[in-house]
Structures are given as structure tokens and as C-alpha cells.
Amino acid sequence: MGDLKVIGKRIPKKDAPLKTTGAAVYIQDMKVPGMLYGRILYSKYPHAKIVKIDTSKAEALPGVKVVLTGADVPNNFKFGFIKDNPPLKTGKVLSTRDEVAAVAAISPEIAEEALDLINIEYEELPGIFDPLEAMKEGAAMVHEEFKSNVLKMPWKFVAGDVEAAKKASAFIAEDTFSTQWVTHCCLGTSGCIASLDINNNLTMYSNTQIPSLAQNDFLEALKVFGFKNKRVRVIQCVIGGGFGSKLDTYAYEYIAILLALKARKPVKIVFSREDEFLATSPRQCTITKISQGCDKDGRLTFREMEMILDNGAYTSWGATTPSVMMVPISSLYKVPNIFYRAKCVYTNNTYSQAFRGYGNPQATFAIESNLDQLAEKAGIDPLEIRRINANEPGEVTPQNFKITSCGMKECIDEVVNRLDWKNKSGKHNGRGVGMASLIHVGGAARVYKSDGCGTIIKVDDNGKVDVITGSSEIGQGSETIISQIVAEVLGMSIDDINVINNDTDVCPWDVGAHASRTTFVAGNSALGAAQKIKTQIMEIAAKNLGESPEALEMKDGIIFSVKDKEKNISLGKVLRKVHYTLGGRMLVAEHFYDPPNENFDQNFKGNLSVAYAYGAHGVEVEVDKETGQVKILNYIAAHDVGKALNPMLLEGQIYGGGLMGIGYALGEKMIWDKGYLKNGTFLDYKMPTVQDAPPVQAVIVETDEQAGPFGAKGIGEPGLVPTAPAIANAIYDAVGVRIKDLPITPEKVLAALKEKEKGNP
Amino acid sequence: MKKEITFTLNKEKTIMEVDPQWTLLHLLREVLEMTGTKEGCGYGECGACTVIIDGEAVNSCLYPVMEVEGRSVMTIEGVALKDGSLDPIQQAFVDEGAVQCGFCIPGMIMSSKALLDKKDKPTEEEIKESIEGNLCRCTGYVKIVDAIKSVAGGR
Amino acid sequence: MKGYEYHKPSTVKEAIDLMGSLENAKFIAGGTDVMVLIRQKKLSPAHLISLRNISDLSFMETANGFFIGGGVTHSEIVGNEFIQKHYSALSDAAGNIGSKQIRNVATLCGNICNAAPSADSACPLLVLDAKVLIAGPDKEREIALDDFFLGPNRTALEKGEMVKGFHMPPFNENTGSTYIKHTRRAAMDLPILGIAARVTIKIGGSQIGCKDAFCTIDTISNILKHLEGEDLVCEDVRIAMGVVSPKPIRAKKAEAALLGKVVSEKLFEEIAEIAASEAQPRDSIRGEAWYRRDMIKVLTKRALLKSIDRVIRPDDLIHPDRLW
Structure with a gap:
């Protein structure tokens, strides 16, 4: 790859100056002339009949322009993954986040006051809040029109013969693990401004992670609302955190459109923090029954897992997380025989969605906790069982994943060395070490028909470059990474590269900021476009300099002959030459990169990703045996990233993911009590503060992924995948109790210690 | 009923007609359209709205606007120099990679600046204490602490 | 929108007069609770009477012990070395309330x-025998803090009265006090449980008072073992508990059981059991x-140990452990 000038450097984020001065404009900060403020009234009960809604008082309040209820939603419109969710509910409410009415007014305060004036008469119905209850024979149906509370989804994967492998196994460990509801806690809450022109074309100011798909969703909605052949433009403001929360379109967006249609004015809806906790879609809770076996040498023989996921009352992408849970289930370590089945179950709880890791953390918690149990049964060091079974380059996994680059063993070694594993493990003296590994998609993930991203590059008269990309900047730094890639190819400074990434009227299609795919896909797309524009530039320069293109190089905006540097021309001049000439042309290139990965077949086989990301986390903990509190003394997060295009931003992903995972492991939990959220505040939802952040070492392992842009793989999600089991394993090493239910609270640790003292396992 | 208040905002004398029930945050964001100061929760639980009043970091979402009378308020808009060049603490956040989505960052900068204006060389403990009321979901805080440290060491 | 009038009296008398003359008025100090309640629509006052600009409320002084004005902020308390040294429990509490931003404005009287069962400063003030100085329309009065709390969010304040400050008596130099706040998160949290203790010990043996004698011993538990037979007697003790009953309470049976006894870790365990039996x-x-x-x-034992530690090794600045 030669001598890299920009790639691999610790280059600050391009948008950081804007953000450090308060100049960045988030949806919260955005105003459109004449706009109204929308607010949504949520259901008082988790399950009830709506007997009567009286909006007359609200409508009479001065300053209120529109009040909507479910009756105002045209043509029975529903949205969501299987279109089971109306933006405003009629007849029945199925959860406490159900939208029952909405208001648009000239100020947020008046809108808020109007909500208090809406009278709704409910007839409360008994609800189902436990997926196990919902699965029982004779359970009431959450959606009466469906025959079962279990979603009709085909989540099953089988490879080899698990039953035979069980019989042949020397050791088997079996247990049940569970995880909790957790939420994204984006510091910037959800919001949008819906603005319609005189012809009912929609401009949506949004903080979505999926502009192209959102555009499509809104087009479809307009169609159902009776407005065919309209245009939808999605403009993204600066996004105050994503983490998967903005991977779908939501009721509030459709409500804003409906309010705007009726008011004939733009309508802004921005969530309060209470709304954000209540009405965004969290990571679902899961129950996992797992068993794994190995032969006498510790080689894994089979893995069997059955999972139950609380889908909540409606269906979003949360119901598809089993497709990614399958990644570690089929392919974390070499396991020849696999059985996996997952059921998503309707309840009257909030409904689940994507959240960084997309099901992988729940699955990996069970796999990696249970692997330690198996290692103990087999009398093998937890470290050794991981080494013995570690994935390797060239492997084809049971799901037909073709493993290209793989630094799993190197990651494990980093953890072992940096934790001083040999000296610290197995002491059971209140201090302990634990580890867990991960596999995740690292080269995109074909979950739609296309997994692509487009890039357009144009060079302006002054030799500056505009890169118009489909990808979204959600804080992760894609703008900077794309700039670096283009700068590297063109031999330019990243300051001369301007990335345009927030307007569907301008930007090419992209499937969205998810699946840790942006660096890989948008990066490859930008790389392709940059190479194409470079070819054009060189051809024109060659003509002007009387050289062949191969004899030229480009650096700092100057194209010169390698042999004779005096023979040169500036990029701006090249451009002016093609512009200011008869029969002139533009200097523009486009490239659409759609990775050569595969959709799953009906048996869930197929090379989902072009490359796979690996990592291992190791942690040393100290457990206070009197209080059950767990203190993390040292945390190592080693990740195989292919190639670090910008180590500084990459570490940021690892640190951020790591602490998010630590929160998941030790503290965070949405407390849903019979359908009511009990801790919807930052005070009571225990997202970690800086004082909770233990010392973390981010270790970058480079494996040079051939398919990646300059060798890179994705790193957005992996940081939180193995955190919880690593900590659970360390606690077991420290005090001999295994917590199988997240989060690992001091109560659970102390209760387990007491049971252990009594001699109960 | 509106009241007139006089105070110093980012070193400029400011006279405003205010509603007594406004918070300082409301005045800044909704009236003055100085949107650099963020609202993350409205309850003093996240620190995104932090401003410096008479040298102390406070949550502007809980600060009654009437109390601003006669005081000196500094917001994120008043931190950078007039020519647009960044304050050392802002530059450090940029250079150390402390910024991701950025929503918490104005508050982080105000909290750490309040500390650094008082103490040239704060300890790590003091640095963490200064931002313990500023939640960040993106960064894991590591590079934020590094950024503040780099200024603390470099002054 | 119904708003409120905002009043900024500059003297205590003015504040009390306003409170007497206005309907539906509420005092506001730092505002970190009042403003939240208003936003949550749990409180809709017609008038807020600010205590922030009353200089009589915002001072501290050593006066037959120590006096802290009601308007003193938690940051001011944390920054006061005299309190750190002589009334450590209060310093412990003030340093861990909310966040830096909250502590910068939130006041002790607020x-x-x-009167939340979880009020962090209540337990320390209880063990430090604080008296509450109350100003009213007609007179000032002083009551023990123990008599001040009546129940959740209910105090002995009568209509029109306000708290001027808190007076804590002096304690002899063999006194140490501690507050332990047990939380899920290391900052920005309310306590699951708060325990404060104050212990005055009578020192018999010659070793004590010379902290160098213990510089090689790591924990107070080990120091106590080392001092067995030295007859370290508990001369005075207070234990207070927060979040375990409708109001912050003293563990009086536990105190009585410890008074006059020779201290040991084992005894503290027994005392802690008694304290637990007094809680609901x-x-x-x-x-x-x-x-x-x-x-x-667990924490009563630890608070007692830490308090004694502060007598024996007074120069060690002790910070409550920050754990999940």
C-alpha cells in the first residue's frame, strides 16, 4: 500500500470545532419559519379500550392549531417492520407508549398545556408483560387479529447433528441466562420537523440513521395519506447520538407529517427526556437456554441455544435481531454442530428496536458465560478453551461465513498478557479475571436487497473537492474517515475535502448507519469514486503536460511528472482547463459500492458479511463480599479492526462501546413494572458517569482485510459485545458466584454469595 | 408579567425583558437563540445545559432567570475568541478526539473550563469531579478526561 | 400558562414578611428541587421567594462549635477545611450530593x-447534634434536628417560618465522624442507603495520638486489633440512617449499646445488627x-471504623469509596 500520508493518522474529527463551539445545529436547535410545535399524548394504561376521546377543550385553547386522534389517520395507515403500528391508536392501546392524541400549537408550552386538556376515557384491560406468560396456551392475544403472540418469524438455524454430538461429548454445560431492557440514552433526544410545500412535497428535518429508507417510508406514508407521486426530501441535522435508536421511522414522525398536513405549516416534534425514555425503542430483554459441549481435549462439539425475546407491543427491527444473534451462535469459535431457535413474543411492554450490537450482546453473554462453565467442567483454563477453539483465517463457518482476516488469537493474547492472566486467574480471593471474545459483521451485512452506498465526487474551480456520500455522520466520524480516504487517494489535505452527507435531494442512496458498515461500505464507495476521479484528473493533466498518466503523481493539489517535478499543473488549473473550453465538461465521478456479500438463504446460510470483526475483552475485578459491589480494576478491550484508518477515532469507538457495555453489565436496566416504566430519568436509569468509568485500555490489532478500504473492517458495535460475559466471568473467578441475569447488581452478587455460603450452588 | 434584568452575558452588558418563570436556559435558547447550550434532560441530571455563572458551573435548566440579575454568565458561545480561534480547552477536545456526537460537549467544556479557570493544574480526581454531572454516551469519557488533562498540564 | 412571581428579598425579615403576605408562595434557595417539581407540575406556586440573595443566610462561622447558614451551598461546605476536619461526616455528604453543578447552587437548608428520607446531609447533621435555627414572623427558635423531621417531606416548620441555619456543638479532639452514601452509581445518584456515625473515644494507652505508630498498618481493622487491651472506650456515639424509614433517624438503641464500651470490630458488628433492627x-x-x-x-460497622480511623489517623483525608 506504500507510504500512507493520511490513512492511519490520528486526525481530529472535522466537525469537532463546530461541536466544541456550540455552532453545530441539532434538531433541537433548528427552526423553520412559521413552524408549530407538536406534542404527543401517550396512553395512561398499558392495555385498555379507548372508550371516548374529548379534544374540545384542547382545541379551544388559544394558540392550538391542530388536535389529532387515531380517527384522523387516513386509510388505516400503519408503519413498522410488519406494519402493525398505527401512528395514533384507535380502539385499543397496547402499551403505555401508545400514542393516543397529538397537538400542534404556536409554542411548546401551549402544546403541553393542550395535552392536559384532552380527556380520554379508558376501559382498562388486563395486560401481558411476561413473554413466557404470553406464550402459554390460552393467553390473551396482544393483537387479536393474529392467532398467536409469537411472531411468525423463521428464526431457526441448524448445522450438523447436535443430538449425536451431545452423545459424543466428554463434557456438557447447560444453563439459562437472561438479559434486561436497556435503552440508548442518546444525549440529543429524537425529533423532526415536517414541512410540506404547496404541492404536498415533504421536507423532513430529521436525525435519522437511515435517510434513504426513511425517505421511502415517508413516501409510502404520503401515498397512503392520499398524496401520490410526491417528493420527499430528508435533511439530517447534526445527530445527537444514534446507537441504533434512529434505525427505523417512528410514530412521532408520521404524526408530525399529519399535523403539518392539517395545519398547512411546518411542525416540529422534539422529545423531552421523559418522552425519550418512554417512547423510543430499547434493546429487548431475552431468556436464553444454552448448552455447549466439548471433547476431552476441550474442542467444542456443539452449541444449542433457544431464545425468547420480548418483542413488546409492536414490531420494529428488534424482531430481526436473531439474524445477528446467529452470527456468534453459529460462528464464535469453531463449533461443528449448531442448533438455534428464537421466538419473538408480543407483550404489552414497549417495543424493541436495534441497539448497538443488534442482538449480539445478548447472545454472547450466554455463550461466553456458559463457555466458562464448560471450561470448568472440563478442567481447562478459560483462556485455553478459547485458544483451542479460536476462529482462524480461511475458515468457513457453519453458516457459510467465509472468514478472511481474523485476529481473534492475537486479541486473546493481548488480553492475557496485559491482564497478567496466568498470575491473576484462579485465585478466588475477592479479585478475579475474566475474558470473553466476539465475532461481529465487519464488512457490512446484507440484510436488505442492497447493502450499498453511493458516492459522487466533484472537483471545483479552485481545486477543492466535494464528496457527496450516502452515508450518515452520527458522531462516529464517517465524515472524517471518508475525507481521509479521498485525501489519501488524491494526495490532498483533508481540509480541502468537503463531505456532504445529510440531504437525500443531493446524496446518493445508502442503506444506513448500522451494522458497523459505514467505514467499510461508504469507505469503499468513496475509495472507488476517488480512484475514478483521479484517473480523470491524471488523463487531463497528462494531456496538458504532454506526459502519459502513468508518469504522473498528485500531491498537495499539484499534478507533476515523477521524473521532472518542474512539469506540473495544479488541480484547479486542470479543472479550469476542462471548464473553460469549448465542449467543456465537468470533473465528476460516481461510484456505487455494493459489497459482494450474500443474503441468507432460507436456512440462514450465506456469507452475510464480506469480512468479520473479532475481539477479546479481559477484565480484572474486585468484589466486595460484604456489599456485593463489583469494582473494575483493569479493563482490556482488544479488537481486530483490519486496519485502523484513524486510531484516535477508532479508540473512541472502543472506549465508548466499552463503557456502554459496562453499563449493560453492571448497572443499566429499564424497570418496566406491569407495563409502566418506573425509572425513565437519568437519575434512576443508571447510565455510567465519568466516575463509573474504570481504566480501559483499547488495544488495536491489525489484520489488513483485503476487501476493506485500505484494509479496514467495522468497529462501531463490537466494543460492547463481550463486556458483560467478561465481567461475569471475572466475578466468578473472584468469588465463585455466577450471575446469569443482567445487570449484575450488588444485590444479585450478595444474594449469590449468601447462597454459596449455605452450600447451595 | 415581564421584568427587566441586567446582567453580563459573555462579557457584554445585557438588558432583557424576561418572564419570571423562565429558566436561564429558556432565555438563552428560545429567546436569544444561543443554541450552543443544550438541553439534555431539563432536570439537572445530565449537564448538557451547563454554563458558568460568576465562575461556577451551574445547570442553566434549573436556574431561575431572575437570579441572573447582576451576575456574569458565560456560555459556550463566549468561550472561543472573537476571531473564531478556539480556547485551549476547546482545541484540546478537538485534538484529543474527545468529540463524537457532540451533544454533551458544550456542557463538558463549560464544566471543565470552570475548573481550569480556578486551578491551573487540577488533579485527575478534580477533573473527574468537575464533569461528573455531565453525561456522555459516546466516548466512555476517556478522551474527554485526556483532553482536560492535556490543557491542565500545558498551561 | 400560569406563571409565578419571583421575589428576591435581601433580608430574612423581608423574606418572612413576603411569605406572610403572599398566597401560594414557596421559598426557593438553589432551586435544584423546586425547579424540578415545577417542571414536573408537582408544584405550581403563585410566588417564589428566593433566599439566594440574603447575606444573613450565606455565611459560616466558628461560634461555640460551628454555624452554617441555611443558604450555604454544598460546594462551600466541601471547600471548608474546618468542617472537613471537625465535622467530617457533613463534608462527606456535601461532597457526594448530585453533581458539581448541583452542589454549586444547592443549599444545606434546601x-x-x-425532608426527603434520602437527604444526604440529614444523617451527618443528626450525628453532629445539629440544632436548627428557625426564624418566624414573631420569633426565632431553635430545635434539635431530630425533632425537625416529621415524615416524608414534612418538617416542624410552621406557617411562615424558614430555616436560618444549623448549629453544631464543638466536639473534643478524640471525635471522628463519617457519612457513607451507598449508591449504584458513583456520581449523580441518590443513596440506596445512607449511614452516618460519630464516635468520641477515650484514649488510655500511650501509643494513641501518635499516628506514626500506625503508619505501617494498612487498615483500621488491623489497627484496632493492634490496640486490643488498650481500652479504647466509646465515650460518645451517634448513628443515623437515611432511606430506611419515613424520615432520617437515629439508631438510638445501637448508640446506647455502644456507649461506654471498649470498642472492637466485633462489637461494631453487634452494634450494626442492633441498628438494622431499628430500621424499617x-x-x-x-x-x-x-x-x-x-x-x-455492613455500613454501620464501616462508618464506626472510619470514624475511629479519623481520630487515630486524623491527617488522612478520606474520600468515600466510589464503587458501582
Whole structure:
């Protein structure tokens, strides 16, 4: 790859100056002339009949322009993954986040006051809040029109013969693990401004992670609302955190459109923090029954897992997380025989969605906790069982994943060395070490028909470059990474590269900021476009300099002959030459990169990703045996990233993911009590503060992924995948109790210690 | 009923007609359209709205606007120099990679600046204490602490 | 929108007069609770009477012990070395309330007058025998803090009265005090449980008072073992518990059981058991009752040990452990 000038450097984020001065404009900060403020009234009960809604008082309040209820939603419109969710509910409410009415007014305060004036008469119905209850024979149906509370989804994967492998196994460990509801806690809450022109074309100011798909969703909605052949433009403001929360379109967006249609004015809806906790879609809770076996040498023989996921009352992408849970289930370590089945179950709880890791953390918690149990049964060091079974380059996994680059063993070694594993493990003296590994998609993930991203590059008269990309900047730094890639190819400074990434009227299609795919896909797309524009530039320069293109190089905006540097021309001049000439042309290139990965077949086989990301986390903990509190003394997060295009931003992903995972492991939990959220505040939802952040070492392992842009793989999600089991394993090493239910609270640790003292396992 | 208040905002004398029930945050964001100061929760639980009043970091979402009378308020808009060049603490956040989505960052900068204006060389403990009321979901805080440290060491 | 009038009296008398003359008025100090309640629509006053600009409320002084004005902020308390040294428990509490931003404006009287069972400064003030100085329309009066709390959010303040400050008596130099706040998170949190202790010990043996003698011994438990037979007698003791009953309470039976005894870790364990028996912890989203009760036992012992540690090794600045 030669001598890299920009790639691999610790280059600050391009948008950081804007953000450090308060100049960045988030949806919260955005105003459109004449706009109204929308607010949504949520259901008082988790399950009830709506007997009567009286909006007359609200409508009479001065300053209120529109009040909507479910009756105002045209043509029975529903949205969501299987279109089971109306933006405003009629007849029945199925959860406490159900939208029952909405208001648009000239100020947020008046809108808020109007909500208090809406009278709704409910007839409360008994609800189902436990997926196990919902699965029982004779359970009431959450959606009466469906025959079962279990979603009709085909989540099953089988490879080899698990039953035979069980019989042949020397050791088997079996247990049940569970995880909790957790939420994204984006510091910037959800919001949008819906603005319609005189012809009912929609401009949506949004903080979505999926502009192209959102555009499509809104087009479809307009169609159902009776407005065919309209245009939808999605403009993204600066996004105050994503983490998967903005991977779908939501009721509030459709409500804003409906309010705007009726008011004939733009309508802004921005969530309060209470709304954000209540009405965004969290990571679902899961129950996992797992068993794994190995032969006498510790080689894994089979893995069997059955999972139950609380889908909540409606269906979003949360119901598809089993497709990614399958990644570690089929392919974390070499396991020849696999059985996996997952059921998503309707309840009257909030409904689940994507959240960084997309099901992988729940699955990996069970796999990696249970692997330690198996290692103990087999009398093998937890470290050794991981080494013995570690994935390797060239492997084809049971799901037909073709493993290209793989630094799993190197990651494990980093953890072992940096934790001083040999000296610290197995002491059971209140201090302990634990580890867990991960596999995740690292080269995109074909979950739609296309997994692509487009890039357009144009060079302006002054030799500056505009890169118009489909990808979204959600804080992760894609703008900077794309700039670096283009700068590297063109031999330019990243300051001369301007990335345009927030307007569907301008930007090419992209499937969205998810699946840790942006660096890989948008990066490859930008790389392709940059190479194409470079070819054009060189051809024109060659003509002007009387050289062949191969004899030229480009650096700092100057194209010169390698042999004779005096023979040169500036990029701006090249451009002016093609512009200011008869029969002139533009200097523009486009490239659409759609990775050569595969959709799953009906048996869930197929090379989902072009490359796979690996990592291992190791942690040393100290457990206070009197209080059950767990203190993390040292945390190592080693990740195989292919190639670090910008180590500084990459570490940021690892640190951020790591602490998010630590929160998941030790503290965070949405407390849903019979359908009511009990801790919807930052005070009571225990997202970690800086004082909770233990010392973390981010270790970058480079494996040079051939398919990646300059060798890179994705790193957005992996940081939180193995955190919880690593900590659970360390606690077991420290005090001999295994917590199988997240989060690992001091109560659970102390209760387990007491049971252990009594001699109960 | 509106009241007139006089105070110093980012070193400029400011006279405003205010509603007594406004918070300082409301005045800044909704009236003055100085949107650099963020609202993350409205309850003093996240620190995104932090401003410096008479040298102390406070949550502007809980600060009654009437109390601003006669005081000196500094917001994120008043931190950078007039020519647009960044304050050392802002530059450090940029250079150390402390910024991701950025929503918490104005508050982080105000909290750490309040500390650094008082103490040239704060300890790590003091640095963490200064931002313990500023939640960040993106960064894991590591590079934020590094950024503040780099200024603390470099002054 | 119904708003409120905002009043900024500059003297205590003015504040009390305003309170007497206005309908539906509420005092506001730092505002970190009042402003939240207003936003949550749990409170809709017609008038807010600010105590922030009353200089008579915002001073501290050494006066036959120590006086802290009601308007003193938690940051001011944390920054006061005299309090750190002589009334450590209060320093412990003030340093861990909310966040830096909260501590910069939230006042001691605000924390106490809310009378939340979880009020962090209540337990320290209880063990430090604080008296509450109350100003009213007609007279000033002083009552023990123990008599001030009546129940959740209920105090002995009568109509029109306000808290001027808190007076703590002097304690002899062999006194140490501690507050331990047990939380899920290391900052920005309310306690699952709060325990404060103050112990005055009578020192017999010659070794004590010379901290160098213990510089090689790591923990106070080991120091106590080392001092067995030296007859370290508990001369005075207070133990207070927060979040275990409708109001912050003293563990009076536990105090009585410790008074006059030769201290040891084992004895502290017994005392802690008694303290736990005096509590009525409940289940809530913030903590389970059984766990709170268990933690009373653990933390009472630790608070007593730490208090004695502060007598024996007074120069060590002690920060409450920050744990999940």
C-alpha cells in the first residue's frame, strides 16, 4: 500500500470545532419559519379500550392549531417492520407508549398545556408483560387479529447433528441466562420537523440513521395519506447520538407529517427526556437456554441455544435481531454442530428496536458465560478453551461465513498478557479475571436487497473537492474517515475535502448507519469514486503536460511528472482547463459500492458479511463480599479492526462501546413494572458517569482485510459485545458466584454469595 | 408579567425583558437563540445545559432567570475568541478526539473550563469531579478526561 | 400558562414578611428541587421567594462549635477545611450530593427542608447534634434536628417560618465522624442507603495520638486489633440512617449499646445488627428492603471504623469509596 500520508493518522474529527463551539445545529436547535410545535399524548394504561376521546377543550385553547386522534389517520395507515403500528391508536392501546392524541400549537408550552386538556376515557384491560406468560396456551392475544403472540418469524438455524454430538461429548454445560431492557440514552433526544410545500412535497428535518429508507417510508406514508407521486426530501441535522435508536421511522414522525398536513405549516416534534425514555425503542430483554459441549481435549462439539425475546407491543427491527444473534451462535469459535431457535413474543411492554450490537450482546453473554462453565467442567483454563477453539483465517463457518482476516488469537493474547492472566486467574480471593471474545459483521451485512452506498465526487474551480456520500455522520466520524480516504487517494489535505452527507435531494442512496458498515461500505464507495476521479484528473493533466498518466503523481493539489517535478499543473488549473473550453465538461465521478456479500438463504446460510470483526475483552475485578459491589480494576478491550484508518477515532469507538457495555453489565436496566416504566430519568436509569468509568485500555490489532478500504473492517458495535460475559466471568473467578441475569447488581452478587455460603450452588 | 434584568452575558452588558418563570436556559435558547447550550434532560441530571455563572458551573435548566440579575454568565458561545480561534480547552477536545456526537460537549467544556479557570493544574480526581454531572454516551469519557488533562498540564 | 412571581428579598425579615403576605408562595434557595417539581407540575406556586440573595443566610462561622447558614451551598461546605476536619461526616455528604453543578447552587437548608428520607446531609447533621435555627414572623427558635423531621417531606416548620441555619456543638479532639452514601452509581445518584456515625473515644494507652505508630498498618481493622487491651472506650456515639424509614433517624438503641464500651470490630458488628433492627427499610426501584437492611449492618460497622480511623489517623483525608 506504500507510504500512507493520511490513512492511519490520528486526525481530529472535522466537525469537532463546530461541536466544541456550540455552532453545530441539532434538531433541537433548528427552526423553520412559521413552524408549530407538536406534542404527543401517550396512553395512561398499558392495555385498555379507548372508550371516548374529548379534544374540545384542547382545541379551544388559544394558540392550538391542530388536535389529532387515531380517527384522523387516513386509510388505516400503519408503519413498522410488519406494519402493525398505527401512528395514533384507535380502539385499543397496547402499551403505555401508545400514542393516543397529538397537538400542534404556536409554542411548546401551549402544546403541553393542550395535552392536559384532552380527556380520554379508558376501559382498562388486563395486560401481558411476561413473554413466557404470553406464550402459554390460552393467553390473551396482544393483537387479536393474529392467532398467536409469537411472531411468525423463521428464526431457526441448524448445522450438523447436535443430538449425536451431545452423545459424543466428554463434557456438557447447560444453563439459562437472561438479559434486561436497556435503552440508548442518546444525549440529543429524537425529533423532526415536517414541512410540506404547496404541492404536498415533504421536507423532513430529521436525525435519522437511515435517510434513504426513511425517505421511502415517508413516501409510502404520503401515498397512503392520499398524496401520490410526491417528493420527499430528508435533511439530517447534526445527530445527537444514534446507537441504533434512529434505525427505523417512528410514530412521532408520521404524526408530525399529519399535523403539518392539517395545519398547512411546518411542525416540529422534539422529545423531552421523559418522552425519550418512554417512547423510543430499547434493546429487548431475552431468556436464553444454552448448552455447549466439548471433547476431552476441550474442542467444542456443539452449541444449542433457544431464545425468547420480548418483542413488546409492536414490531420494529428488534424482531430481526436473531439474524445477528446467529452470527456468534453459529460462528464464535469453531463449533461443528449448531442448533438455534428464537421466538419473538408480543407483550404489552414497549417495543424493541436495534441497539448497538443488534442482538449480539445478548447472545454472547450466554455463550461466553456458559463457555466458562464448560471450561470448568472440563478442567481447562478459560483462556485455553478459547485458544483451542479460536476462529482462524480461511475458515468457513457453519453458516457459510467465509472468514478472511481474523485476529481473534492475537486479541486473546493481548488480553492475557496485559491482564497478567496466568498470575491473576484462579485465585478466588475477592479479585478475579475474566475474558470473553466476539465475532461481529465487519464488512457490512446484507440484510436488505442492497447493502450499498453511493458516492459522487466533484472537483471545483479552485481545486477543492466535494464528496457527496450516502452515508450518515452520527458522531462516529464517517465524515472524517471518508475525507481521509479521498485525501489519501488524491494526495490532498483533508481540509480541502468537503463531505456532504445529510440531504437525500443531493446524496446518493445508502442503506444506513448500522451494522458497523459505514467505514467499510461508504469507505469503499468513496475509495472507488476517488480512484475514478483521479484517473480523470491524471488523463487531463497528462494531456496538458504532454506526459502519459502513468508518469504522473498528485500531491498537495499539484499534478507533476515523477521524473521532472518542474512539469506540473495544479488541480484547479486542470479543472479550469476542462471548464473553460469549448465542449467543456465537468470533473465528476460516481461510484456505487455494493459489497459482494450474500443474503441468507432460507436456512440462514450465506456469507452475510464480506469480512468479520473479532475481539477479546479481559477484565480484572474486585468484589466486595460484604456489599456485593463489583469494582473494575483493569479493563482490556482488544479488537481486530483490519486496519485502523484513524486510531484516535477508532479508540473512541472502543472506549465508548466499552463503557456502554459496562453499563449493560453492571448497572443499566429499564424497570418496566406491569407495563409502566418506573425509572425513565437519568437519575434512576443508571447510565455510567465519568466516575463509573474504570481504566480501559483499547488495544488495536491489525489484520489488513483485503476487501476493506485500505484494509479496514467495522468497529462501531463490537466494543460492547463481550463486556458483560467478561465481567461475569471475572466475578466468578473472584468469588465463585455466577450471575446469569443482567445487570449484575450488588444485590444479585450478595444474594449469590449468601447462597454459596449455605452450600447451595 | 415581564421584568427587566441586567446582567453580563459573555462579557457584554445585557438588558432583557424576561418572564419570571423562565429558566436561564429558556432565555438563552428560545429567546436569544444561543443554541450552543443544550438541553439534555431539563432536570439537572445530565449537564448538557451547563454554563458558568460568576465562575461556577451551574445547570442553566434549573436556574431561575431572575437570579441572573447582576451576575456574569458565560456560555459556550463566549468561550472561543472573537476571531473564531478556539480556547485551549476547546482545541484540546478537538485534538484529543474527545468529540463524537457532540451533544454533551458544550456542557463538558463549560464544566471543565470552570475548573481550569480556578486551578491551573487540577488533579485527575478534580477533573473527574468537575464533569461528573455531565453525561456522555459516546466516548466512555476517556478522551474527554485526556483532553482536560492535556490543557491542565500545558498551561 | 400560569406563571409565578419571583421575589428576591435581601433580608430574612423581608423574606418572612413576603411569605406572610403572599398566597401560594414557596421559598426557593438553589432551586435544584423546586425547579424540578415545577417542571414536573408537582408544584405550581403563585410566588417564589428566593433566599439566594440574603447575606444573613450565606455565611459560616466558628461560634461555640460551628454555624452554617441555611443558604450555604454544598460546594462551600466541601471547600471548608474546618468542617472537613471537625465535622467530617457533613463534608462527606456535601461532597457526594448530585453533581458539581448541583452542589454549586444547592443549599444545606434546601436539602434539609425537603425532608426527603434520602437527604444526604440529614444523617451527618443528626450525628453532629445539629440544632436548627428557625426564624418566624414573631420569633426565632431553635430545635434539635431530630425533632425537625416529621415524615416524608414534612418538617416542624410552621406557617411562615424558614430555616436560618444549623448549629453544631464543638466536639473534643478524640471525635471522628463519617457519612457513607451507598449508591449504584458513583456520581449523580441518590443513596440506596445512607449511614452516618460519630464516635468520641477515650484514649488510655500511650501509643494513641501518635499516628506514626500506625503508619505501617494498612487498615483500621488491623489497627484496632493492634490496640486490643488498650481500652479504647466509646465515650460518645451517634448513628443515623437515611432511606430506611419515613424520615432520617437515629439508631438510638445501637448508640446506647455502644456507649461506654471498649470498642472492637466485633462489637461494631453487634452494634450494626442492633441498628438494622431499628430500621424499617422498604422495597423500591432504588433498592430492595433485604439488601438495605443487610447494608445497614455492613455500613454501620464501616462508618464506626472510619470514624475511629479519623481520630487515630486524623491527617488522612478520606474520600468515600466510589464503587458501582
